[in-house]
Amino acid sequence: MALNFDLTDLYAFQALATFKSFNAAAEAVHISQPALSRRIDKLETSLGVKLFERTTRRVSLTLAGRRFAPRAQQLLKDLESAVAEVGDLHASRTGLVTVACVPSAAYYFMPKVIAQFQSLYPRVRIKLIDSSAGDVYDAVVTGQADFGLSFTGAPQPDVRFIPLVDESYVAVCPHTHPLAAKRSLTWREFYQHPYVWLDKTSGNRNLLDQALAGIVPERPGVCETRHVTTLLGMVEAGLGIAAVPAMAMPKSGHPSLSVLRLTEPVVRRTVGIVKCTGQELSHLAGELEQMIIAANLP
Template sequence: MALPPSSRQVRAFLALVHHLKFTRAAQELNVSQPTLTVQINQLEEQLGIKLFDRNKRRVELTPAGRNILPLMERLSMDMDEILLAATDLTYARRGIVKIAALPSVAASFLPRAIMVFRDQNPGIEINVWDVVGEDIIKLVKAEEVDFGIGTRISSDRTIKVEDYVSDSLCAFFPVGHPLANAAPVLQISDFASYPLVLTRKNSTVRVLFERSMEREGCEVSVVMEANYMSTALSMVRAGVGVAILPTSAVEAGNMTGLAYKLVDAPWFNRRVGIIRKADRSLQPVAQRFIETMHSMPDLRTDESFKSVRRLDKVPARISGPGGGRSDGFLASVP
């Protein structure tokens, strides 16, 4: 069975077709004439056909060589396109980055990272799936996305998570609610007696909430579940109950008429990381996007999210209206 030609053999063939002289073809390729002769001989041997008639005075294509020529030209163009595409991918000049992110991430710092990345890499397309934590893991494991930005909610050796930022869970309630007169930082006992609005069971917020309730041995009344934080906030505004949501809900929904306070409880701090499949390398453009995220320190001092390292040293803080901040005090928007 004939072996396919190598890229060097293809270039040698085309150079010799162009010049019909071994000396000039070798000069074009920057190789010695004996090396070129070996490449042509090996190509003919591999294909099992004679491509050139040559003697001391001239070199001419054989009929078989003329038939092969268009195919060799097409193969050379394909090789050039492959090299060009590989170079573009390596230097982030083309490609698609697919990201699965928590809705809270997609509504807060991710859009800013995308805009910075697009300014630096205009030829790259970015697709975002804003889904709950469980679905992020599924998309990453199925390789339907390059990476995820979410929370590890179970032990799984097929994925690896690089800590990136952290946020805290808060109680959201209508302005004028009794919780407004409670301590600046709430305990579980402060809100446990009120009807609660929570995200659904496949969300990372719900997983953390239930772990904390189990540890505390606390029973609560869940009157409503929502897929999106904006929906939960609307339920709170209507008086359905108190919502337990991350601080990023402030950006994700309409806070008119609502207030919120930090809750000091086990598991109520949520670490959000970059989730990748453990045994897979990232494509260069996806790695470049992650590097962009790491190069933007303001992303990690977001009003809603905190740098993981910084959070370990500094007490959590809640942003107030108009971008103001207060250490654990009531924040409301009239």
């Protein structure tokens, strides 16, 4: 079978598969919409299959398109990694490393490590996909990310978890809150105060619901949100107290929030690296992974 397409066609396909919009995809690859359409038509003609269903309202992948998408993405990633590894091993190297991570892990693990990595590889771009735990696993499995940073959940086939940090959940409240003078708080005491909570799309919420199944809150949460970082903003605004992973709080102390241990029970989670079993990382992704591991060794 003769392949009558090139890399620009694959990048056009990847953009349209990602954005599901000809306008957004064309902007992403810096071409006009007609040019994008021609590239997609050329790719479909060469492959002999229809990759997208197009209507006046939406664009979606066909079954063939869904099967082709992860392979095309992996092909482009492999090519980018191969190009990045040619030539000088340090400053002249270029490429892209994509890491999917839960927001608290992005805050705790990544800034200093990225700064260290950039000092060694200034021409390498790092893309962070900060999303929920389930999305992190999906990004790794589908090849959207080289590897991920998340916490343990239900075991998944073909996914390897490398533990890095074991931490507990803590309560946070404003410095002016009556609880700020306390050092610890039971979960039953926690629920006696107005609190803000995570919604059911959050991996943290699922973990907490399982661990606290025997404790019935005396009142519903004042507000629910998806991300821990948003939760902290709600606490800073005085809407209530919150339970967050310890790593979500600065080690040096928060300027306006106090931290209390949560007990009875102490709920813990383990944060680590998520990657596909048997899949070898590119050299650059492997370098970043090792820096993260080294930065968090006891």
